[in-house]
Amino acid sequence: MKTAMDFAILQLFILVLSMLCLMTCSLKFDPVDNHLINCGSFENTTIGDRVFLADNLNSPQRVFVNTTLKSIPTTYSSNLYQTARILNETSKFAFSIKKQGRVWIRLYFFPFLDEKFNLSSAKFSVSAQNYTLIKDFQPLNVPSVKEYTLNITSTSLVLTFMPSASSFAFINALEVISLPDELIPVDAGTHNLMEQALETVARVNMGNVEVLPQNDTSWRSWESDERYLTSSRNLVQFVSRARAVNYTRGGGPSKNIAPPLVYGTATRLLSDDPNTLANVTWSFDVDPGFEYFIRLHFCDIVSGYNDPNRVGSGDHDLIFNIFVNSQLASRYLDLKKKTLNIRGSPYYMDVFTRLENVHSIGISIGPADILNAYPEAFLNGLEIMKISNFKGSLDASDAEFQSLTPTSKKNRTWLILGSTIGGSIICIVLVLVSILLCRNRTRAAVDDSTEDKEASMISKSNMGYQFPLVAVQEATDNFSESMVIGFGGFGKVYKGVLKDNTKVAVKRGFHQSQQGLSEFKTEVEMLSQFRHRHLVSLVGYCNEKDEMIIIYEYMENGTLKDHLYGSDVPNLSWTQRLEICIGSAKGLHYLHTGSQKAIIHRDVKSSNILLDENLRAKVSDFGLSKTGPEIDQTHVSTAVKGSFGYLDPEYLTRQQLTDKSDVYSFGVVMFEVLCGRPVIDPSLPKESVNLVECVMKCLRNGESEAIVDPRIAHEVTPKSLTKFVYTAEKCLAEYGADRPTMGEVLWNLEYAMKLQGKDEKKTEENEISDNQMDNSVLSTEYSMGSMADIAGISMSKVFCQMVKSENKDSCDIC
Numbered sequence: 065m066k067t068a069m070d071f072a073i074l075q076l077f078i079l080v081l082s083m084l085c086l087m088t089c090s091l092k093f094d095p096v097d098n099h100l101i102n103c104g105s106f107e108n109t110t111i112g113d114r115v116f117l118a119d120n121l122n123s124p125q126r127v128f129v130n131t132t133l134k135s136i137p138t139t140y141s142s143n144l145y146q147t148a149r150i151l152n153e154t155s156k157f158a159f160s161i162k163k164q165g166r167v168w169i170r171l172y173f174f175p176f177l178d179e180k181f182n183l184s185s186a187k188f189s190v191s192a193q194n195y196t197l198i199k200d201f202q203p204l205n206v207p208s209v210k211e212y213t214l215n216i217t218s219t220s221l222v223l224t225f226m227p228s229a230s231s232f233a234f235i236n237a238l239e240v241i242s243l244p245d246e247l248i249p250v251d252a253g254t255h256n257l258m259e260q261a262l263e264t265v266a267r268v269n270m271g272n273v274e275v276l277p278q279n280d281t282s283w284r285s286w287e288s289d290e291r292y293l294t295s296s297r298n299l300v301q302f303v304s305r306a307r308a309v310n311y312t313r314g315g316g317p318s319k320n321i322a323p324p325l326v327y328g329t330a331t332r333l334l335s336d337d338p339n340t341l342a343n344v345t346w347s348f349d350v351d352p353g354f355e356y357f358i359r360l361h362f363c364d365i366v367s368g369y370n371d372p373n374r375v376g377s378g379d380h381d382l383i384f385n386i387f388v389n390s391q392l393a394s395r396y397l398d399l400k401k402k403t404l405n406i407r408g409s410p411y412y413m414d415v416f417t418r419l420e421n422v423h424s425i426g427i428s429i430g431p432a433d434i435l436n437a438y439p440e441a442f443l444n445g446l447e448i449m450k451i452s453n454f455k456g457s458l459d460a461s462d463a464e465f466q467s468l469t470p471t472s473k474k475n476r477t478w479l480i481l482g483s484t485i486g487g488s489i490i491c492i493v494l495v496l497v498s499i500l501l502c503r504n505r506t507r508a509a510v511d512d513s514t515e516d517k518e519a520s521m522i523s524k525s526n527m528g529y530q531f532p533l534v535a536v537q538e539a540t541d542n543f544s545e546s547m548v549i550g551f552g553g554f555g556k557v558y559k560g561v562l563k564d565n566t567k568v569a570v571k572r573g574f575h576q577s578q579q580g581l582s583e584f585k586t587e588v589e590m591l592s593q594f595r596h597r598h599l600v601s602l603v604g605y606c607n608e609k610d611e612m613i614i615i616y617e618y619m620e621n622g623t624l625k626d627h628l629y630g631s632d633v634p635n636l637s638w639t640q641r642l643e644i645c646i647g648s649a650k651g652l653h654y655l656h657t658g659s660q661k662a663i664i665h666r667d668v669k670s671s672n673i674l675l676d677e678n679l680r681a682k683v684s685d686f687g688l689s690k691t692g693p694e695i696d697q698t699h700v701s702t703a704v705k706g707s708f709g710y711l712d713p714e715y716l717t718r719q720q721l722t723d724k725s726d727v728y729s730f731g732v733v734m735f736e737v738l739c740g741r742p743v744i745d746p747s748l749p750k751e752s753v754n755l756v757e758c759v760m761k762c763l764r765n766g767e768s769e770a771i772v773d774p775r776i777a778h779e780v781t782p783k784s785l786t787k788f789v790y791t792a793e794k795c796l797a798e799y800g801a802d803r804p805t806m807g808e809v810l811w812n813l814e815y816a817m818k819l820q821g822k823d824e825k826k827t828e829e830n831e832i833s834d835n836q837m838d839n840s841v842l843s844t845e846y847s848m849g850s851m852a853d854i855a856g857i858s859m860s861k862v863f864c865q866m867v868k869s870e871n872k873d874s875c876d877i878c
Contacts, residue, residue, distance in 0.1 A: 645737055
């Protein structure tokens, strides 16, 4: 009996150990492509846990030089700088690529003195594929690593070294290795990073701790932040609590984003004064004339960090502001809310900024100017990457400066929130172990129990898991009518609560409907492809027993339509309406441009724009969505589908679908937002039943004020109204070719928001100096960069024509 029990305990121990090993191994990144070359060496060289191979690269000449280790400053990679390959003419090195996607390129340089060559006199350029990495480069007399990342779409990467006239090139070592897919975002707003080369300008670990490559899954070096701090040393506190880091699964940052030694250290504002206005600032030298991709890393390792020298150093709110070059990049960042109040959960934020005449980037953190007993602000890590320009270059000599127009001469900053968090990794281990133990005890080949499926469901909910019907029934109280929160052409929508207390929206399609089945398949396929903060996320689906059920994230504030009319929910302010339009435009813009082929939504309307607890807009209902035309085609010929009142007339008459059909529908939504009434309202007089016709009539009569929802009429500033109305009117152009793209619509909406803010503050723009304007922030989300203003220079004339005339009939019926 005792032997059997001991054996069972041993089995359990082995099982738990195996699971932990599997979980640990899954976090270790193993690059598919891993080319490590110790240039100029006849022997392999081991650096940490990696082996740099002897130099067998093919080139017109084979000139190797070396020096002694004593002449090289001591660094982690010192052994790589003992040898070098000399290149007297243009040389190309090809590296096979097994997995297409992003790769790191690391070039090692140290210009030591050789009997025949003085490497410090070398001058050369390096390119990769069609990108210029460095031009007329002369390395400094210290060991250095130039790091780049490119997206490779072929089966090989070619590095080209080109000596300048009467000079030569050299290289001490190089790396070409795969990146983790999650590291560089595909979705970066209007920035298509997949088509850009990036150069690492700075990678810094806060907390005054250096992180060596061997402690990073991608072998990245993280410098200590102390040398970049411009704030007084008395103003900061270095915190180190690596054990407090809690990596999670299901969408949160993994060790591939940043290692525990980064998330486990921080530099923190040291102040007990609740009225302090001090910021902690770091400064980095950069090249002007480029855009920069900035990633800020955060992790709550300060809660409960009891410092005897600091009052109130235990748990409190973690709300603070972030600035880029003194301009607000994120206001009231609530880290506890972002991480669902799970202590130690990593979080990151991506910011994009363009610099014109500024040679440095200043990153600052500071306390929020709201009631807070103890000021708080901290940062765990920071990465700055230069983005290649339209010339395909990253070299400072190829910088591109925009013309100094009022909109282009400003350094613009865009913010994109990074990934949030998933469930606890420890809980997942325990759940999986419990499931396996249960299955071993029953010796069942297949276990269809509800608990097993529900446990599996929890761990896969972010990947479009196929839910068992019994789990959906339990979540919705067996599809109780009391749980119904919506109704549409596809079927009813229920509120549901999963076993882990996650709220979801459950859309249950009508049975035995071929049209419904087609829409069901389309929606699941579409939602499985995309992840965007302004598109509703797919949690899972169920097609068991002829059911057609789609499970989404739950949107606390329902539809945009509910907030505009026909319900008793609180009224939306004009600023909130603008923000919702901007968010929706971002979602649609991503659909149109975020993949190789455009996705046309085909059913854009206010009831398909949902609002979360923060009134963030997310586009939903992709059952009618259609893949856009091929490159050599202008449209997709297809049967007309959509919602009456929102349909593009060109699509309706010609059955030719383009992304401009979505633009038309969005223009209708914009007027719906402005007017606060239904698109079609049979209760109104005949001439006012159709919103679009009514609005156009008022605009022709110069009565723009009459169309504004009376509940917000006192809030809307004239300039903001002008920009908004003009943009919506352009969306409703008769022909698609005359309509703006969603990207241009987004730019104009953000500009309308900016105009609204300017008028509300009543600032005198003429008193702002040029230097102040150079540092202004265009958007706290992301903007269109060089996208042209579709309104052009005729906006003032348009506004004059829209002024209400006392001599014309009123359009109040709109």
